[in-house]
Amino acid sequence: MPYRQGPLAPDMLRRMDAYWRAANYLSVGQIYLRDNAMLDRALTIADVKPRLLGHWGTTPGLNFLYVHLNRLIVEHDLDMINIIGPGHGGPGLVAHTYLEGSYTERYPAIERSRSGMHRLFRQFSWPGGIPSHVAPETPGSIHEGGELGYSLAHAYGAAFDNPDLLVACVIGDGEAETGALAASWHSNKFLNPARDGAVLPILHLNGFKIANPTILARIDHDELEALLRGYGHEPIFVEGSDPQVVHQQLAVALDDALAQIRAIQAAARAEGANPERPRWPMIVFRTPKGWTGPKVVDGKPVEGTWRAHQVPIADFKDPEHLRQLEAWMRSYRPEELFDTNGKFLDEYASLAPTGHRRMGSNPHANGGELLAPLSLPDFRTYAVPVAAPGQVDAPATRVLGTYLRDVMKLNMGTVNFRLFGPDETASNRLADVYDVSGKVWMADIEPVDENLSTDGRVMEVLSEHLCQGWLEGYLLTGRHGLFSCYEAFVHIVDSMVNQHAKWLKVTKGIPWRRPIASLNYLLTSHVWRQDHNGLSHQDPGFLDHVANKTADVARLYLPPDANTLLSVADHCLRSRGYVNVIVAGKQPEAQWLGMDAAVRHCTAGAGIWDWAGDDADPEVVMACAGDVPTLEALAAVTLLREYVPDIRIRVVNVVDLMVLQPRTRHPHGLDEREFDAMFTRDKPVIFAFHGYPALIHRLTYARANHANIHVRGYQERGTTTTPFDMVVLNDLDRYRLALDAIEHIPRLRDRVPAETARYWTTMERHKLYIAENGDDMPEVRDWRWPA
Known part of the structure; x- marks a missing residue:
């Protein structure tokens, strides 16, 4: 289908705007109402929830983007998922998956009807209901609302080795101030257009955080454009507050971005092409905070200010506030959007994609549906011969490296395994993997460089945040991986593993969430063999950190030698739904157990070494x-x-x-x-x-x-x-x-x-x-x- 050259046709514009109004109405209703979902009568204080816990400010912008991404999916038959960095826009994502039908398929009690809308509203931020942010319970999500700063790294992790996937990633201007997000812009230097999918970053500038302005919203246009171009992007700006004008701008911008992405991919995938690093498009979407919400409350400006961040109207003991809330909700003209039974009118509902093309039903956002087991070699064949305990030395991680080399080799065809690490693969004695796959590198390569490849499967960048975020996105979309890190510096991702562990814990209680491959850490260059680097490199506390996680997620392994390390690593790569932490040294150390004894020992988890002591x-x-x-x-x-x-x-x-x-x-x-x-x-x-x-x-x-x-x-x-x-x-x-x-x-x-x-x-x-x-x-x- 040819790309759109002009503005939206009037009827399409009318229907898309109605769809946006419906999502906004449902979003406000979730935040505020416990009853009277369709405003059949005047609102009373009994209709309003006693505790108002949602976030409105970012939600209307997210709703606007979702409508337009739906159009792009339908017109171009795209395989697309949507990662929401401003995770407190949860009511919007719930509203959209409800409107498209994905939500009801996952939660049949929330049917698309008057009573279903009532239950949709009542469950939001309600005891026994759902969280206020984008969460595991939200269909189509792989990104938890509490993960401020990790959205773009997750997006790239999802796109690696997914050649047909387009990942739309909405980045909040608040989260854009975090270090993890600042580093994530460099992920485009690791995306190969010949064999990976694409990421479309959308920087959502609405100007404010909870109580302060945001940096990127307060620098001038030229400086912002120079910054984003310096990161390697081609920014397309969409700015305004008039919905009719912004609809047209965004439609053209998305078509332009998609045309650029497809041109980049076509050139890279042409026969005989030598992929080079392109300048990928992105969108800067600047709209008011709390768009279409109350403009003034209690004499103070709200829309377009930090006051719109959470709940613009509160304290319903004031009858004027109740009147304002009702006027706000009626401004979306719900009687034009839903029939008398509460069903979204087909005229507008037909704009959404169908089946797995709906972003709430895309299997990439429920990665366990796509997960295929790794092809693993027999780890026993890599054993260090141990005729008697302690008589031979071997570097455990170097032995493991030969095993991982062949894991990589066996899975090159299915392309579902990557090794991640912050510039330490060789340092951690895993360099044998380079015999099979080099390190991904799309920037310039000079003669002095070794093991760099545009087609590599080893991910190295000196940012633990990026390694963690990429791996999480890779796992959450149905693949496998391992993160190798110096033990002392894995603490950099403490908060990230927190959120991933919480995600795993919650998904174990959601029947439609299928298990994903475990998050596997190999911590080496550890505390007891960092004598040469000193105190700064000595910290074994990640074990304590992960031990705090729930028992159905946390696993901690301390293999004493190479053969036990092989057994543990094989077990971890086969496992599902855990955070596995393996600590093993890279220096030559005494080997204690032959392979058969090692397997028995690891299977038990602990044991008496009869050969070393008196058991009786x-x-x-x-x-x-x-x-x-x-x-x-x-x-x-x-x-x-x-x-x-x-x-x-x-x-x-x-x-x-x-x-x-x-x-x-x-x-x-x-x-x-x-x-x-x-x-x-x-x-x-x-x-x-x-x-x-x-x-x-x-x-x-x-x-x-x-x-x-x-x-x-x-x-x-x-x-x-x-x-x-x-x-x-x-x-x-x-x-x-x-x-x-x-x-x-x-x-x-x-x-x-x-x-x-x-x-x-x-x-x-x-x-x-x-x-x-x-x-x-x-x-x-x-x-x-x-x-």
């Missing part, structure tokens, strides 16, 4: 979680046997931290009998832990033997030093662990003074040695588990 009647349990704590705990066992030859020790290693919780609190938790059989009910437990000690106490506080669990972990003591000195600084070293055991075994109390003296003598020797030699003592550096 232990005097002390030496427990450990994490690769370096495992090394130190096992070295402490050898010291204890040297100090006290008849000591009875049990060694317990924990891979899945969630087994420590009672089963009543987490599905992975050991039941009381299992936990007590492993950790005993009355013996001291010396627990060497990768992270902050308080986390282990929090997970185990309800256990019978909790008072006997003594945890050593990171204590926020770090600097640039030797590897062993890092554990010494935090009292996690083998000598401290051995002394802890002696201190807590009743029959060894008389030995405590002598062993304490021995400990401090050893520490003095250690400090003198590293100060003089710059390396660890040979008995530490070269230690191995006895063959």
Whole structure:
């Protein structure tokens, strides 16, 4: 179909404006009304909700855009989803999915009738109802209203490897002030028009946040245009307050933008083409805050000001406010839009797309409907041979890299797997993936560059926000991925993982939301092997952060060696609906378990290592979680046997931290009998832990033997030093662990003074040695588990 060259025909303009009025009417009704949905009688205070919790200011602009995107979809048969950055425009998105029928299909009780409209209004921001923002309950959404600043990154994540998808992304001018959004403009340098879909950013400038003006709305036109062009976009401006004029402007702008997108894609997809980075179009949509709402309330201006942000009219004890609300709602002329039974008139309803072309029903916005399992190689074939525990060293993440290389290779045809990381794929020893796929790069490439490719599937940019946002958008539209990051800096996305975890939690209770692939983190370059970078690179607290999430979402894994890492990674890539955090080192470390033993150990989540201890009647349990704590705990066992030859020790290693919780609190938790059989009910437990000690106490506080669990972990003591000195600084070293055991075994109390003296003598020797030699003592550096 040829592209529109002129303004909308009069009848189309009339019908589109009516559709917009209907969406605005339903939006206001949701915010305010508990009864009298069709204004059959004069409003009374009993019709108004006692608590008014919605947001009006951004909603009419979002409604306007939705109507016009519908026209574009219908005229060009587009596969389009709509990501709403101003998430508090929730009433508008609910209204539109209701008008197009998607909402009723998902929620049959909210039928398109008088009673359905009543229920639609009453449920909004109501106990037992729906949130006031765009949420998982909203059909067509992959973006939570609380995620301020992440919309554009989500949009690009959705477009990667989706060649026929067009993602309209509305960016609020408030969220445009966030760092995450500012970085997201650069995502266009990673979008390949030959094999990816397209993103149409729409910067919605309505001028105000909650109580202040917005930056981009208060800089002059030339500066704003220069900024957006500098980001690599071709901005198209649509500005005004007269709906008839703005309808015409926006129709032309959208047709122009779509023509540019299709021309870019056609050129890139032509036979023999060599895709280059284009200048993608975007739209700047400037309209009044609270458009079509009350202009003045209590003598103060509202429309076009910050006062329109939330609820423009409140305090209905004032009868004038009730009159204003009724006049506002009647200004949309609902009697022209709905029949006497409350059904949207076909004359206007026919403007919406049908079937999966409706943005509320597009399967890309319910990614589980499209999710296909990854083709995974047999991880056992990548095993490190372990003839005896602790006799061979291997860098765990390098071993994993060979496995991920072949995951990438097996899924290049279906194109549903990507690896994400902030400039650290090679640093984290995963560079083998480059044998199959380079790093995506659409900007200039120079001769010195390595592994850059316009057709790559490895996503690297020095912004954890972008990596996280891209991956979330990729997962939410039905694909798979893994995020590799330095452990200390994954905290940059704390709030983003918060929102994703909340999304997963809520969707588990929504039957029509199909499960998506898990959000998988590989945290390496971790706290205990960041001795060379110092304190700034030392922080294991992401474990605590994710442990706070709900038990049906959070999963934490600390594989002690390469074979357990392979087993855990394979499990995580197969899983659905979780946030999986894997912590593993990249430096060569001792390997403890052969592959069969590793699989059994990971399946159980924790276990007694019979080969390392005496299982029958232990005097002390030496427990450990994490690769370096495992090394130190096992070295402490050898010291204890040297100090006290008849000591009875049990060694317990924990891979899945969630087994420590009672089963009543987490599905992975050991039941009381299992936990007590492993950790005993009355013996001291010396627990060497990768992270902050308080986390282990929090997970185990309800256990019978909790008072006997003594945890050593990171204590926020770090600097640039030797590897062993890092554990010494935090009292996690083998000598401290051995002394802890002696201190807590009743029959060894008389030995405590002598062993304490021995400990401090050893520490003095250690400090003198590293100060003089710059390396660890040979008995530490070269230690191995006895063959």
